Amino acid sequence: AAGVIQSPRHLIKEKRETATLKCYPIPRHDTVYWYQQGPGQDPQFLISFYEKMQSDKGSIPDRFSAQQFSDYHSELNMSSLELGDSALYFCASRRWGSYNEQFFGPGTRLTVL
Amino acid sequence: DQQVKQNSPSLSVQEGRISILNCDYTNSMFDYFLWYKKYPAEGPTFLISISSIKDKNEDGRFTVFLNKSAKHLSLHIVPSQPGDSAVYFCAAKAGANSKLTFGKGITLSVRP
Numbered sequence: 001a002a003g004v005i006q007s008p009r010h011l012i013k014e015k016r017e018t019a020t021l022k023c024y025p026i027p028r029h030d031t032v033y034w035y036q037q038g039p040g041q042d043p044q045f046l047i048s049f050y051e052k053m054q055s056d057k058g059s060i061p062d063r064f065s066a067q068q069f070s071d072y073h074s075e076l077n078m079s080s081l082e083l084g085d086s087a088l089y090f091c092a093s094r095r096w097g098s099y100n101e102q103f104f105g106p107g108t109r110l111t112v113l
Numbered sequence: 114d115q116q117v118k119q120n121s122p123s124l125s126v127q128e129g130r131i132s133i134l135n136c137d138y139t140n141s142m143f144d145y146f147l148w149y150k151k152y153p154a155e156g157p158t159f160l161i162s163i164s165s166i167k168d169k170n171e172d173g174r175f176t177v178f179l180n181k182s183a184k185h186l187s188l189h190i191v192p193s194q195p196g197d198s199a200v201y202f203c204a205a206k207a208g209a210n211s212k213l214t215f216g217k218g219i220t221l222s223v224r225p
Contacts (some may be wrong), residue, residue, distance in 0.1 A: 033212060035213075042202065043202070043213075045212040051138075090156050097209060098209060100152065101159040101162055104156035105156050109154075
């Protein structure tokens with residue numbers, strides 16, 4: 001079965017650089033969630049989208065922005081990167097309106113040097 | 114403010130025995146609870162869930178119990194197998210489309 005695809009899997013950036021993470025949801029899933037997991041921490045919700053509209057917003061820094069496109073894939077744009085942005089970034093998808101679980105991608109490991 | 118709490122960071126059990134992973138929550142608005150299993154360098158994998166209108170849900174070796182009055186849930190794995198060794202996250206949400214709120218996870222080690 002198709003799963004959530006995230007790219008790149010690993011990314012190394014310098015401080016103050018920008019990064020773009022991509023998420024391709026499971027086919028027919030219209031809702032995407034982004035989570036950030038710092039070292040030894042639980043995943044923290046950043047932002048979610050349904051039908052290209054932001055549906056909820058969590059602890060996402062103003063330096064970050066995200067969007068969902070017409071094919072339902074989503075991109076997380078991160079600017080002025082800081083050392084503290086080093087983390088695993090997970091994307092999850094599901095179909096809006098059901099109680100189905102969120103299906104997670106393998107994550108992107110971002111390292112800021 | 115940790116709304117989902119997994120107070121034990123680790124658990125070690127013998128193969129074949131029962132593993133009991135506990136989770137507490139504070140938000141009364143949570144109406145759906147999920148357990149995810151995570152291996153290093155992989156995303157969380159859904160394991161089992163329970164709605165707040167139920168007190169038990171079973172799927173093979175995995176059973177989740179919910180005690181709403183105590184705001185407590187537990188995951189039972191019987192019998193435990195070495196392949197169950199992983200980090201287990203308890204998660205909760207308030208509403209069908211809402212975000213997941215995670216606990217800090219518990220590392221389960223199943224000894225052969």
